[in-house]
Ligand code: HEM
């Protein structure tokens with residue numbers, strides 16, 4: 001893409017009708033979680049705002065977020081990539097590769113210094129001087145810091161960039177950390193999820209493109225319009241929760257009837273994401289709708305909160321599998337027995353002592 | 366017959382006593398409803414639509430409501446506690462680890478409870494009890510903070526969430542807060558078992574009126590308690 005222009009410019013250049021342009025704006029307004037009264041704002045922004053150059057880096061990760069991103073339906077990822085933003089560098093989708101691509105990155109950084117949006121996917125491994133993730137012959141942590149310097153804002157795409165992700169699971173051999181752990185002094189937007197919902201990724205980029213500023217964030221730095229509620233509070237199985245109707249096992253009648261998955265480990269009550277309202281693949285379904293409890297993939301440390309299909313973690317006791325309630329009942333029982341024995345011994349000692357003092361008192365008389 | 370001459374010590378104000386029994390009731394309710402919330406089951410007749418089942422006398426929704434109501438009562442009861450604390454020295458018998466008496470008293474009680482010393486010195490409140498009560502207040506605050514941190518997230522934009530929400534970020538994420546809340550609930554119950562036993566034991570063997578003091582406010586001593594300085598100048 002040559003130079004930065006607006007969305008409307010692009011539509012005109014490609015001979016797409018005004019009507020189609022307006023339709024696109026309405027879709028965007030909806031996706032961004034804005035009220036319909038703001039459509040005119042979105043239209044005028046789309047007419048005037050120059051498209052944002054985006055650099056997309058890949059670190060320690062599985063590229064699953066890309067897989068999600070390219071399946072974005074509204075807006076289509078292809079639209080986002082080709083029409084709505086100027087994606088200047090994305091190693092996994094670029095036609096070019098190798099030195100020319102890395103060279104291009106350097107040029108883009110110079111040309112749009114202080115203006116480009118940096119999307120980072122993947123954690124940053126720090127152990128052994130960062131050699132566990134190398135891109136273009138340099139460590140990822142080096143690349144990241146270099147590109148971050150000139151970024152207007154940074155989006156942490158996915159749970160790896162946002163929290164460290166699977167590779168940060170205990171004992172975290174590569175010492176993988178989030179982007180915000182190594183980059184400071186920059187505006188950072190967290191878009192966690194493993195992967196994040198495609199429309200959420202594109203939605204955040206679109207918001208920045210249209211408004212030239214980042215969306216309102218919650219206290220953890222996540223965009224409120226997509227992470228403002230717990231899955232639990234938007235879950236269509238919630239009536240079953242409130243009524244106490246739970247799936248006990250994956251093949252029981254309750255699971256077939258679609259009852260609440262709380263007791264088979266659902267992390268919906270602790271997880272913030274849009275799965276309940278946006279769902280996946282253009283509203284087709286999402287884990288809970290498919291009968292699988294939420295594993296909390298957009299929550300920090302979800303990877304270590306195992307077992308996923310139990311509500312509570314097990315407590316390490318040799319040779320058995322027990323949870324807090326079982327340990328608690330045994331401990332309370334043992335303690336009760338203990339105090340009863342202690343009480344009996346105390347009584348014996350008390351009687352003996354009493355007799356002794358009684359005797360000495362008598363002697364003194 | 367031998368006559369026991371005792372002096373009467375006014376230890377607890379009515380406010381602390383009211384607080385104590387409100388707290389006992391609230392914690393009993395909180396623990397039972399809390400365990401249900403952590404591991405619920407269906408109460409009521411089968412084959413009812415959730416739309417109607419939610420009105421069952423003991424649906425998850427009702428039991429959560431009772432849990433939260435009891436939590437508010439527990440919090441409100443602290444108004445009495447604080448009032449008594451301000452009013453009366455006897456309501457301020459804190460653990461004082463900077464004093465020598467605290468540590469000699471601790472040793473004294475340790476030896477007594479492990480049957481190595483048949484009698485311990487008289488105290489208004491012995492060092493172990495002081496440390497224990499300090500601990501249980503700590504646990505109740507922990508329950509309140511973690512509880513309200515979870516509760517406030519029903520509406521992440523509420524002032525309650527602004528106040529307590531940051532607790533959810535202190536240790537990794539909200540899941541950990543549920544676990545802490547659940548584990549500490551059990552620890553409070555373990556405390557209760559020891560506490561009830563110790564109070565009964567003291568009441569039976571020492572005749573200071575340990576249990577009745579939480580109703581009447583007074584204790585009886587034939588020798589002056591070592592920590593009487595906490596009650597009188
Ligand atoms: C003082 C204020 C308290 C508040 C505001 C509070 C609030 C809460 C909340 C919001 C939950 C989670 C409910 C849910 O996930 O749907 C909960 C669960 C629970 N509460 Fe409390 N609570 C308080 C005190 C206590 C106390 C004193 C105890 C016990 C002695 C207790 C025991 C429990 C237990 C065992 C659970 C289940 C935990 C789980 O499995 O997630 N709570 N409480």
Ligand code: SF4
Pocket residue numbers: 231232233235236237238239241259260261262266267268269288294
């Ligand atoms: S399935 Fe999960 S998110 Fe849905 S109501 Fe049950 S516990 Fe909450």
